Each structure stands twice: as C-alpha cells, then as structure tokens.
Ligand SMILES: Nc1nc2c(ncn2[C@@H]2O[C@H](COP(=O)(O)OP(=O)(O)O)[C@@H](O)[C@H]2O)c(=O)[nH]1
C-alpha cells in the first residue's frame with residue numbers, strides 16, 4: 494500500500510455523528526444499468542462507495558471447458574450510500590445485481606433489511622423477472638417496484654406493469670427519476686409505508 | 700508465503716490468521732463500529748488492523764470500513780471480530796436476528812425520510 498492509498502483511508506469528515514446508535518438498511522436491486530447507483534447517489538450524504546465481495550456460486554454446467562464441477566468463486570461489486578435520518582439513526586442503501594447467481598450475497602444482505610427497492614427499466618422488463626421471483630419465493634423482505642423512467646422508455650399504466658410483472662395487488666409501483674433526490678426519497682417512503690402494512694406489524698393479535 | 704499466493708483474497712485470508720468466518724455472526728455490512736477511546740494500539744497488530752482502528756476513531760459501518768480499506772466485507776468482519784475480542788473496537792448498533800426491524804424502528808425510519 495502506498496502513501497496515497499493510506500491518505501484516502503483518512504476520512505474524518507465521513508464519520509457518522511457520535512449520537513448515532515442505530516443503523517438500518519434498504520436493498521436496491523435490479524439489472525446492470527437500471528439506475529441503482531444513481532438512486533443511491535441521489536439520496537446519500539456521502540459519495541457512493543463500493544466494495545467487492547467474494548462469493549461462491551453453483552456453476553450449473555456453465556463452464557465445461559475449465560473442467561471444474563459444482564462451484565466457482567467470483568467477486569461481485571456492491572455500491573452503497575448512507576443518509577442520516579435522525580440524531581440516532583442512519584440508513585444505508587446497498588445496491589446489488591439481482592440475478593440468481595448472486596443470491597448468496599444478497600440473501601445475506603436481505604437479512605434484517607427494512608425492505609428492497611426493485612428497479613426496473615420498461616425497455617427491459619424481462620430483466621426483472623428473476624429478481625422478483627427470488628424476492629417472493631426466498632425472502633419475507635417487503636419490496637416496492639421502482640420504474641426508473643428513462644426518457645426513451647415506453648410508459649405503461651401501473652396496472653399493465655402489474656400484470657406483466659405478475660405482481661400482487663398490494664405491491665407498490667412507483668415511477669421515479671433516480672437522479673432526483675425527492676423522487677428517490679419518495680420511493681423509499683412508499684417502501685417503508687408498505688413494510689408497515691405487513692401482518693407482523695399489525696397491532697391486533699390474531 | 701510463496702509467490703503464487705499474491706492475489707488479494709489469499710493475502711487477506713492470511714492476514715486474518717487463516718479464519719474465513721467471523722466468530723460473531725451478528726456482523727452485517729450496516730453494523731456500526733467505533734474504536735475504544737484511549738486504548739493503545741499494540742505493535743503486534745497487522746497493518747490493516749491498525750488502519751481499521753484508525754478509520755473507526757469515529758463511527759462508521761462495517762461496509763464503509765471495508766470500502767476504505769479496499770477489502771471484502773467478509774474479511775473485514777473477521778478483523779472486526781478479533782478487535783472486539785481484544786477490546787479495541789466496539790459494535791454500536793445492536794442487531795438481533797430479526798427478519799425485519801421492529802415496528803418502532805420502521806416508524807422512525809419513515810419519520811426520518813419524511814423530514815429529509
Ligand atoms: N435519463 C436518465 N438516466 C439515468 C437515470 N438513472 C440512471 N441514469 C443513467 O443510466 C446509467 C446507468 O445508471 P447506474 O446508476 O450506473 O446503473 P446501475 O448499474 O444500476 O448502478 C448512468 O449513465 C446514469 O446516468 C434516470 O432516471 N434518467
């Protein structure tokens with residue numbers, strides 16, 4: 494490690510306030526290029542950061558050439574940002590690719606999350622099928638679908654999207670400009686409101 | 700260590716004494732860390748461990764420390780675990796194994812977002 498690298502690790506201004514004692518997180522999942530990092534950057538009080546995580550994935554006959562059976566180790570990048578919500582609490586936003594082969598990474602990430610924003614681009618709806626399947630079948634994580642409205646993308650009424658994506662009637666669909674902070678925060682508010690409707694949060698006992 | 704083991708993951712693995720998993724499974728990327736004030740940093744600590752303690756002079760999440768150290772979160776988690784054991788680092792946010800955070804936390808998140 495050279496001195497330039499060492500200097501970069503000294504970021505006193507990046508510390509949370511000393512009163513912060515609690516952190517929560519939201520996942521931002523979706524295909525490459527859908528706007529995850531853009532949305533995170535719009536909300537974050539720090540420049541989005543990136544970490545690499547090593548993951549072991551099942552390789553189902555993907556690479557017969559290398560003669561390896563069963564498992565391969567690869568790295569996956571995770572972009573994230575943070576925003577202070579109160580003197581006690583900070584929210585972290587973790588962006589991850591949603592494909593099944595990254596499941597090991599983001600199933601661990603989903604643990605303890607407030608919920609997930611599933612970002613979609615209406616030009617490539619099929620890219621989100623796998624993410625939605627994984628979330629519905631394998632987690633209890635509440636999620637909202639965020640349509641990142643690119644200028645040249647077709648605009649569909651919410652109910653057509655709901656049908657095309659086979660979403661439950663209660664799953665929120667929010668149209669968003671990921672570059673706009675108010676718009677991105679609004680998507681997060683919709684997600685948390687949705688999470689609060691989950692049966693486990695209802696005060697009436699069954 | 701011979702020349703062929705020079706790639707980053709293997710080196711980090713060695714730095715963490717060959718353990719690939721943290722002793723505590725309560726560490727998550729958003730877990731908040733802060734160095735214990737006034738503890739002398741022993742010379743026996745590895746360079747990344749000392750860097751980690753220096754970064755944590757103020758509160759940071761595990762993922763932030765990992766990003767600044769340019770190391771995978773899982774490997775920094777191992778270092779954090781060791782430094783918590785030796786009393787140099789404390790974990791600020793107390794995570795239970797909840798699928799979802801409790802209702803009062805969600806309500807505070809909502810209030811916080813509405814006030815942004
Ligand atoms: N016009 C427009 N461009 C966007 C929007 N969100 C993201 N982009 C652009 O789309 C590209 C991919 O976005 P990025 O956030 O890196 O996607 P990621 O791979 O999901 O993290 C970037 O060049 C962004 O500037 C948006 O809401 N509107």
Ligand SMILES: [Mg+2]
Pocket residue numbers: 529530531572588
């Ligand atoms: Mg990105």
